[in-house]
Amino acid sequence: MKIATIKTPDQVIIPLQQHAGAVCNSLVSVGDIVSAGQLIGDGESRIHSSVSGEVTAVSELPHPTGKNVPSVVINIHEGAEKEIEPEELSTGKLRHIIREAGIIEPNGLSTLRTKAEIDTIIINGTNTDDLSSNAALMLDYPAEIVYSLKALMELVGAKKAFIVIELNSEALQVMRTETIPDRNIKVIATPMYYPPGTEDVLVKNVAKKKVPRGSTPEDRGVLVSSIAAMKAIYDAVHGIPMIKKVITVAGAVGSPRNVLVDIGTPIGHVIEECGGCNGTPAKIIVNGAISGTAQYTDQVPVIKTTTGILVQTEKDVNREPPAPCINCAWCVDACPIGLMPHLLYGYADSAEFDRCADLYIDDCIECGLCAYICPSKLPIVQMIRYGKHGIAEAEMEDLS
């Protein structure tokens, strides 16, 4: 068993926005008694309670993206029935089940977005050091993942599927063995880590199809999904909506590991359950060292798109002052999208936003790979955000 379970907290905070889209409407109000698996938010996506207890507040609370988002706070009832009775549902209604269960991909979108014809499914199973939940899930639930993948292939009519795993992962062998009977499912080893947001790159590298600007992988007949979604689909088919998430807890904690967490658990509680911080935490990051978001409070909850929590102490926090760009082109080689990060940095720095636009600054997915590799330690992502902001502002002015 790779994935550990942790104690349920006394209180969970379930944001009504855990997907890319508008906030869901709350279906509960203060004082209501809810049970685990009960629908509490509806709208563009569906949100279920992960615990049984009493709603004590419905208000705007800190969210891992840094904003405040309307959230349902639930105090857990002592001795309340927590487990839901799993029941087998028919796969015929899979499309309906995926929506009902509120399944959200790590990039914030739902798994099935269109009814377009799909011939290939790509499952992103790549990991990095501090985000290894994909590997943990594949090691613990290989059969469940393949089960869901086959169900999904049948549903959309896909003829082949690829599971992409990085070269030195233990999961590679496990998944290869698991998919031996299925000739139309291929396990692909890659040296690269594909962060959420690089779906188009996966389509190009794995399915060998280009996704032109303004269109989606689905337009080219490719559906990109994730290991987490496969597990969620399996659960959904067995009657459990998306109320739990496997996340990686890494960095300066007592026992770094992959844990199964109820959605809505404050990250502070998760850290405590993983042995607490080693030393004084200086920075808490949700979703990985390279592209994640630094949090200003440990009271933000784990949500459907959370993949990991990283704790850094003062000595881990990079405070090296940046030096001038030396033109080494490492960032150019690192960018999965094929941009010129050092030029974007330079033009944004001197407020030449037109030039940023000419170099497709809006295509940047802010994955952070360029800034990670940069020997001059330039805050490239920060500057690119500034550049995008500058362009947006100029457009607003043009409109008015």
Add this chain to the structure above:
Amino acid sequence: MTFTISPPPHVKSRESVKSVMWGTVAALIPVSLAAIYLFGLPALMVILASVIAAVVTEVIIYWAASQPITAGDGNAVLIGLLLALILPPDIPIWIPIAGSVFAIAVAKYIFGGTGTLIFHPALIGFAFLLAAWPTLLSTASTPHLGSFSDLFLETGAGRLIEVSPALVLLGGAFVLYKRYVDRRVAISATILLIPSMLILGMGWQLPYILTGGFFLGLIFLAADPVTSPVTKRGRLVYGIVLVVLILIQLHFNAYFTGLCFAILLMNAFGPFIDKNTVPTPIGGR
């Protein structure tokens, strides 16, 4: 409890400008030692004079301009060392000093420092010396690969760098592995040069390019990250056109100096190549 908030990434790779520059210097230490072994004290004097002059010039200029003094990043040391290595040992000591001062003051500082400079400072220093005192710079001998042992210790070396092609390649392998120099430029140029010489019937000149000077030029000077292009396609184009220029120089029997001018000329084309090879992002145009 307060936590630090900052944009991603929250870790940075261990490589820094410092590690790139000092790492490249380290890669040149073995061949420098070999040069001192073969040429004795004069070689040591040339290296010391050149490196010290480069560092002192950098400190003074940046101090006078009240800009942060970055001599610690190793760039000035690297420029000084590269310049020393491409000089002959038996020259007046003020020659490397003048070259280094010019390299740092003009080629580096006036062109805006590391990152914006266009021409390789060490090569500019060399070209300056060559223009000002051509006779003083003539080498005592022109090395060429006669026997196999010449690969390791070339007794016919005329410049410091020429003492050991093998040691230059060793350092080159290190910087290529660490990506401290650009692989695309170095490898495309090296791979292309030899077959094209054979095809063009210049095979008899091969012994003259299997020398420390050429390996230094192709790996450390031409593929220098600062002055070579940044786009992926551009770096290949750069390597290929460089080979064409070298072949032209070889046609006129210009060996090491020919190579240096070929690289300087390519330096001038660098920005132009970059402009015309801007990559198409994944979504197309």
